Structures are given as structure tokens and as C-alpha cells.
Amino acid sequence: MTRYLVRRAALLVGTLFLASIVLFVLLRLLPGDPANALLSVGATPDQVAAARHQIGTDRPLPAQFGHWLSQLATLHFGTSFVSSLPVGPEIVSRLAVTVPLTLAAFVLAVVVAVPVGFVAAHRSHTWYGGLVGVVSQLGIAVPAFWLGLLLVWLFALRLRVLPAGGFPPAGWSAFGDALTALVLPVVTVAVVMAASLIRYVRSATLDVLGSDHIRTARALGSSFVGAMWRHGVRNAAVPVVSVLGIELATTFLGAVVIESVFALPGLGSLLVRGIAQHDYPVIQGVLFVSTFAVLVVGFLADVAQRLIDPRLRGAVARR
């Protein structure tokens, strides 16, 4: 297991390095000079050259990349073209919204999806088993931002029980307000996430319920609960955990859209603003942090899978 951890961690670092190259190259290969963001229409060639020098795009690409990497290594993300503020602290302050939003939605989705998915599989021939199938089929087709919009309409505008959007300027020091501001966004993300999660839990449970070892355990006199607990849960958990990793990453990034619906000052709205203003340091910084988060989640999911299923521990990569 230690050997696996070391190799998987090395893979994580390598992938992160590769990803930062891909990110850098993608942003630079795409047409349009980042320096344009600094300039007004009709700038003179001298002004263009000065702007390029200021942000460093006049230097050769490897030098630019090296500079960016050395900044990253010391956790500096450069300064925003538009606000002239350092990007790093901005990202950190926005993570204080996005991370709680993602984690709360994730926990809520798991708490709902696991029992519902299990029941849907265990009682797949009843009407409510079928209903779960239909609802989750609908759930994966509903765009999260539309669900958010409908929830705002119902709970904020019609019933007036929750705020329609925004986040207290004081942040988490206004704890109660911050909490209520996150209720609708969390529910929105959780519902969409639970819909797809239920399908995975259901099919993993169906596989286990139909397996020979559960039938044998039952034939030997175990109760249903006992057989499931000792022989079922672990087996069903393996595929679900790998999906959980992907789902968590998707949720983190799905927050981009949801934050716009609810006007939350999170990482996603920072990215949208950065793109609208061609603020390259902001775009690069946000994308790097999100990629890092996604890769770490993948790492944790892989490790968790191996903790649950010893048979997987031999192989490093899933081929």
C-alpha cells in the first residue's frame, strides 16, 4: 500500500505538471494577445510593446512558462490586469464560498442518493422503485441553472423564506446570513448530483444483490441485513467511490454556473468575470486551482478504492 501511495502521488505531481503545461499552452496558442486586455482600441505600436513588456508576453514562451511555474511554486498567481490586485488572495477568499458550497452539496447528495439508490434496486419491481428511475432520468436532463432559477422563483420570490441570491459582504463572520445564503445553491447542486448518483448506486446494488456470494450467505442462514453488511456493502462501494470522485470534481466545477444564478462571490463567478475581461492571470490562476482540486480528488478516490478493495492494490493505473 505504501508503495502504491508513493507511485500514485508521483503520478499526481506528474499529471499536475503536464496539466499546467497544457493549460499554459492552450491559453497561449489561442489567438489574441493577453496584452490587448490592457489596451484601449487604437493603441500605438509603442503602447502595445510596452504592455507586452509589462506582462511579459514579449519574452520567449519557455521563459514565460518558467516564470509562471516559479511563481506557482511559491503560490503566487500574479496580479490581475484589471484590478491590479494579487490573484492568489482573491482566489483564497472565493474558495471560502465555493468549497463549503461544494462539500455541503456533495454530502447532502450522498446522504440522499445512497439510501434511495439502494431501495430502488432492492425494490426495483415496486412502483416507487420505478418512480426513482424516472425521477433520476429527469434529474440528469435538468440543467442545474434552470433548477436553481425555479427554486429561486418558488422559495425566494413566492414564499419569501430564503434569499434569492448574494452573499453577506462580511462573509462567514455573519455566519447565519452566510448559511441561509447557501441553502438554495446547495440544494440545487445536490439535487442534480443526487440524480446521477442514484443511478450508479442502484446499478452497483443490483450487481451485488444478484451475486452468488450474497445468495450463498443467505442460504447459510445470514439475515438479509447481515449478508449485505458483511458481503455486500464493500463490493457495491468500489464502483460508487470512483464515481463519487468524478462527481465531486464535477460539482466543484459545476459551481461555476450555480454561482452565477445566485450571484455568489465564488471561484466560478471569478472565472466568468476573468473571461469577460480577458484577465489572463485570473483565468490561469482559477483554472490551475480547479485542476489541482480535481486531480487531488481523483487521487483520494483512487486511494479510497484500494483501501476498500485489496484486490486493486497491485495495479497503479486503471487500464
Added chain:
Amino acid sequence: MRRRAFLVTGIVLVAVVLAVALLSLFWTPFPAADTTGGRLEGPGAHHLLGTDKLGRDLLTRLMIGARIAVAVGAGAVALGALLGGAAGLLAAFANRWLDDSLAALLDILIAFPTLLLAMLVVAARGASLASAIVAIGLAMSAIVARLTRVLAKRVLAMDYVTAARTSGVSWPRIVWAHVLPNIWPTLAVNLALQFGLAVLAEASLSYLGLGPPPPNASWGRLLQEAQSTVLTAPVGAIAPGVLLVVLVVGVNLLADGLRDVADPTRRRHR
């Protein structure tokens, strides 16, 4: 039997949206830029579904939205299938080193979710219908490439392919005669699912204001515009979402149904 009902439902739902999209090319209740209606009228005889805050007919805009959704879905799937299919086949046929590097690259690209990659492309190219198609198609091609690679490798490991190779059959011929016929059913099902995801991604892009610019009335843009007036004109905030769900559910049911047709071994289950 119940499966067949799902397939038929899927075909009907997709056909309806497709028909509306085609119809919008020849006829809409009002011209696209017509702003003669009253502001935020409710549904009525003149404007069947009412108007938006600029006095534009909602039904007209919904029909144009269907056209955009189908165009982006089809365009992105075509691009994703071509690029992804080619890259996947290349990786499957390549030597160990090239295959490993391509596989690693694909894993990284897939770690960027479709929407982020699409936003990146839009950031550089500017928002337009073509940008949306290219952005979503590119993001999709990584997923298609990974699937194609795995499926193709499975076929290439078969004895009859080894036999064909040793008897000197060229590899374009192997792709055409052995690989494609074996992998297309699974690939087609996946592409159908990707179509639905592409439609959702376009809606999200448009909602964020990064989709095709006005006068393109994408469903995502309609929803974004209707958000501020949801209390006075709820139809505008509900109808585009319903259509999105209809199209995506239709495509998903179609994909599920196709999977059962393409793979008889699955029919016994459920």
C-alpha cells in the same frame, strides 16, 4: 416491452424538437427581430406563449432556440466523433510509447470538464455559434478518443485481427473491415449521450453570456433573460427549460434504447 416503450418515447421526443427546429428555418409566427408585441404579455391568441421584455414573440424565440440547440449538438458531436475517433484509433494502433503519451494527455484533458474547456475556447475566440460548437466539440473529442481507444484495442487483440495483420492486410483496411463494424454500436450510443450533454453545455454557456450572441435566441440565453422577470412572466422562465429537458431526456432514452438494440446480451437484464 417496457424498454421498447422508452425507445419509442425517445424517438418521438427527439423528432418533435427536430421538426420544430426544421420548421423554424422556413416559418416562425413572427420574424426573429420583430419587437411589435407588448412588453411581457401573457399567453394569448396573438402571441401564443406571450412576449419577452423587449416585446419579442416567445414561441418564435423558442423555435429558433430549438434550431440552435440541434445545430450545436449535431455540430459538436460531428467534430467530437471525427477528432476523437481519429485520435483514439491512432492511439490504439500506435506503439507503446505514443499510446501511453496519448492516453496520459487524454486523461488530463478529461480532467478539465467540458464546460471549463469550452469557456477557455470562448475566452480566446469570442462568443459565437461557431465558437460554441468548436468549444464543446473539442472538449467532447477527448472523451470520445478515450472510449474509441479502449474499444479499438479490445478488437485489435482478437485472433482474427492478428490473422489479418500477419497475412498483410493494410491497417486502413483493418480499421474499415474489423474495427469500425465492431465498435460503432457502443460508440453511437455514447455519441447520442454526448449530444444531450452538448445541448446542456451550450445552454450553460449561453446562460453565462458566453454562447452565441443575440439575435441567436439560445434556450440558455432565454432563461438568463427571463430570470429577472420570472415573477411577472413565468412562462418565459419555464418553457425554455422544459424544451431542454424534453430534448435531453429524448436523446438519453434513445441512447438507452439503441444500446439494447445494438447489444442483445443486455436485453435479459432488468
